[in-house]
Amino acid sequence: MWLIALKDLRIFVKDRAALFFFIIFPFMFILLFYFLNLGAATDERLTYYLVTSEAEGGLSHQIINLMETKNESQLKPGEPVFVVESNFDEAYQKVKDGQLSGFIAFPADFTERMTTGSGAQLEVVVDAGAGYDRAALNGIAAAIASQVGAEQIVIKASVSLLVEGGIIPPDEESINQATRQILAEITAEQSQTGGEPSFIGFDIERVGDIESGNPADYVIPGYLVMFVFFAAAVTAEAIVRERQNNTLERLLASSVNKSTILGGVYTGTAVRGLIQILIFWVAGILFFKVDLGQSPLAVIILSILMVIMSSAFAVMLATLVRTQRSAGSLARVTALILAPLGGCWWPLFILPEWLQTVAKISPHAWANTGFNKLMLFGADLGAVVPEMLALVVFTVIFGAIAIWRFRTSAV
Amino acid sequence: MAEDFLVATDLHKSFHDFKAVNGVSFSIAKGEIFGLLGPNGAGKTTTIRMLSTVLEADSGEIIIGGHSVRKKAESVRALIGVCPQELALYEDLSAMENLIFFGRMDGLNTRDARAQAEEYLKLMGLQDRAKGRVAKFSGGMKRRINLAIALMGNPQLVFMDEPTVGIDPQSRNRIYETIEGLQSKGMTILYTTHYMEEADRLCDRIAIMDGGKIIAMDTPRALKAQLGDSEKATLEDVFLNLTGRSLRD
Numbered sequence: 332m333w334l335i336a337l338k339d340l341r342i343f344v345k346d347r348a349a350l351f352f353f354i355i356f357p358f359m360f361i362l363l364f365y366f367l368n369l370g371a372a373t374d375e376r377l378t379y380y381l382v383t384s385e386a387e388g389g390l391s392h393q394i395i396n397l398m399e400t401k402n403e404s405q406l407k408p409g410e411p412v413f414v415v416e417s418n419f420d421e422a423y424q425k426v427k428d429g430q431l432s433g434f435i436a437f438p439a440d441f442t443e444r445m446t447t448g449s450g451a452q453l454e455v456v457v458d459a460g461a462g463y464d465r466a467a468l469n470g471i472a473a474a475i476a477s478q479v480g481a482e483q484i485v486i487k488a489s490v491s492l493l494v495e496g497g498i499i500p501p502d503e504e505s506i507n508q509a510t511r512q513i514l515a516e517i518t519a520e521q522s523q524t525g526g527e528p529s530f531i532g533f534d535i536e537r538v539g540d541i542e543s544g545n546p547a548d549y550v551i552p553g554y555l556v557m558f559v560f561f562a563a564a565v566t567a568e569a570i571v572r573e574r575q576n577n578t579l580e581r582l583l584a585s586s587v588n589k590s591t592i593l594g595g596v597y598t599g600t601a602v603r604g605l606i607q608i609l610i611f612w613v614a615g616i617l618f619f620k621v622d623l624g625q626s627p628l629a630v631i632i633l634s635i636l637m638v639i640m641s642s643a644f645a646v647m648l649a650t651l652v653r654t655q656r657s658a659g660s661l662a663r664v665t666a667l668i669l670a671p672l673g674g675c676w677w678p679l680f681i682l683p684e685w686l687q688t689v690a691k692i693s694p695h696a697w698a699n700t701g702f703n704k705l706m707l708f709g710a711d712l713g714a715v716v717p718e719m720l721a722l723v724v725f726t727v728i729f730g731a732i733a734i735w736r737f738r739t740s741a742v
Numbered sequence: 743m744a745e746d747f748l749v750a751t752d753l754h755k756s757f758h759d760f761k762a763v764n765g766v767s768f769s770i771a772k773g774e775i776f777g778l779l780g781p782n783g784a785g786k787t788t789t790i791r792m793l794s795t796v797l798e799a800d801s802g803e804i805i806i807g808g809h810s811v812r813k814k815a816e817s818v819r820a821l822i823g824v825c826p827q828e829l830a831l832y833e834d835l836s837a838m839e840n841l842i843f844f845g846r847m848d849g850l851n852t853r854d855a856r857a858q859a860e861e862y863l864k865l866m867g868l869q870d871r872a873k874g875r876v877a878k879f880s881g882g883m884k885r886r887i888n889l890a891i892a893l894m895g896n897p898q899l900v901f902m903d904e905p906t907v908g909i910d911p912q913s914r915n916r917i918y919e920t921i922e923g924l925q926s927k928g929m930t931i932l933y934t935t936h937y938m939e940e941a942d943r944l945c946d947r948i949a950i951m952d953g954g955k956i957i958a959m960d961t962p963r964a965l966k967a968q969l970g971d972s973e974k975a976t977l978e979d980v981f982l983n984l985t986g987r988s989l990r991d
Binding site: 345 | 791794795796816819820822824826828829830831832833834835839843844846847848849875891895
């Protein structure tokens with residue numbers, strides 16, 4: 332199997348046009364779009380509003396007071412300014428007029444719902460054209476919901492213990508009162524210590540990176556996904572050429588079996604892809620100062636899964652078509668349709684939600700979402716497990732079709 | 743009488759409604775050069791593909807070196823070499839790299855593969871072009887490489903499907919000499935060609951196929967004798983007499 336893979340690599344290395352196409356050409360694209368995005372980037376600090384319709388003294392007031400920017404000069408580069416606004420309609424109008432990108436609004440019954448455990452709904456209002464802001468504000472809202480939800484579980488458990496221990500009576504009013512008291516104490520303690528509540532700090536920092544961060548952090552992963560898939564898909568042409576040149580038949584008459592040949596072809600394609608991603612990331616880090624985020628390991632695993640999936644697609648494609656020309660055409664068409672659909676040319680989260688849903692039919696979308704989560708939103712490995720699993724599923728589907736076709740079709 | 747190294751019995755192969763091979767049976771003795779002749783579409787290549795384990799027969803049995811192709815294909819593959827009708831080479835690799843690669847595919851280690859590659863390149867008169875890229879070789883040189891690859895691993899039986907098609911007389915002559923040399927070393931060869939004088943020169947026995955069936959099988963002399971005078975008659979006369987003069991496309 333390795334001999335076949337090495338042979339393919341040897342042929343690849345000798346093909347200067349292929350080397351240019353697989354390595355140099357993608358970087359020309361990256362350079363172009365990197366500088367375009369660099370020019371579009373702004374140093375202006377983003378401003379987000381935090382709005383609550385709740386009466387004074389409610390829990391939401393305590394949260395937004397903690398989040399509010401007290402001293403802009405102390406903000407780190409890229410961190411947005413948070414402004415507290417009490418009037419929902421005014422904030423809404425500012426978004427409508429284009430004076431504000433968006434805001435997060437707490438409902439009037441936030442504290443009530445938190446204490447009764449019925450669950451509160453945060454509202455994210457955002458300018459329809461401000462995709463980055465929508466993603467950022469959604470991220471903040473999700474973080475708040477997640478953290479408050481987690482604290483609510485702890486509070487509920489504490490209250491239950493108090494009830495079971497007979498410290499408070501088991502009636503609704505006493506339970507709600509105890510819940511409110513614990514919530515207030517937690518928030519007050521966070522205010523006194525001056526520390527940021529954990530649910531706010533994390534996402535604010537990462538949100539800042541979206542706008543003023545390095546364009547390479549989303550340009551390189553996008554083009555990596557596109558070109559790794561593209562290069563692998565075009566390999567299908569080479570596999571078909573092997574069939575048309577009768578070398579595949581010759582191999583079948585030698586002492587190797589079909590599975591070994593298929594494995595060798597697959598391995599050759601995958602190794603080429605791995606070399607490609609290695610060059611992408613090394614060059615990205617050295618020359619474009621790419622930040623792999625909080626979990627570089629997850630970025631690497633996701634990249635490898637992308638290569639494995641793309642290679643399976645290439646072999647599948649080669650087993651489905653008859654001629655070299657149809658393999659090449661289908662590879663290019665597939666790659667060029669799936670790249671924009673899957674968020675290789677622009678971040679998926681700036682697209683309308685229905686298009687984001689449609690995009691999930693492409694492996695590109697899963698890979699790009701994973702890279703964006705890791706490199707733009709500071710997610711860790713656990714957060715991209717769904718994306719990784721999706722790529723594994725695509726690999727299994729493509730691989731199964733390839734094996735079935737290779738076994739049953741005449742050479 | 744030498745023992746049979748290959749025995750094919752009642753082979754059938756159809757592609758959809760077309761019967762490419764229809765009840766072919768023959769045997770080849772060890773060390774024999776057996777010619778398989780026939781017009782285009784007679785079923786020669788399909789027969790070779792079945793014998794070389796690439797294509798599965800619809801029915802019938804093939805035994806090579808005591809192993810059933812159907813049941814022990816891998817054992818059979820270790821005994822055979824194939825020189826296909828079309829060139830089956832990696833044009834971007836050198837002659838040496840092609841030979842070593844296919845030698846390794848036949849189970850040789852790198853050192854043995856290199857040694858054999860050097861030997862066969864010399865045999866084919868290509869030792870000076872060992873490092874040359876195959877894409878830049880002439881048609882005759884490519885044909886010789888194509889044959890040399892079939893010999894890697896020192897197979898006991900080699901299928902040669904029109905190995906001399908479209909090449910110059912010098913290259914053709916070198917291939918003839920090579921084949922005769924291989925036979926003298928005990929190699930068994932199944933040979934197909936459209937050049938009747940070539941078959942007459944090289945083959946110990948010949949089977950003529952048409953319409954997926956063997957319509958005649960004997961030594962060249964015996965086949966020619968069927969037309970009366972074996973000294974004056976040519977194999978081409980026999981061939982045309984048996985298969986007719988209508989064009990086959």
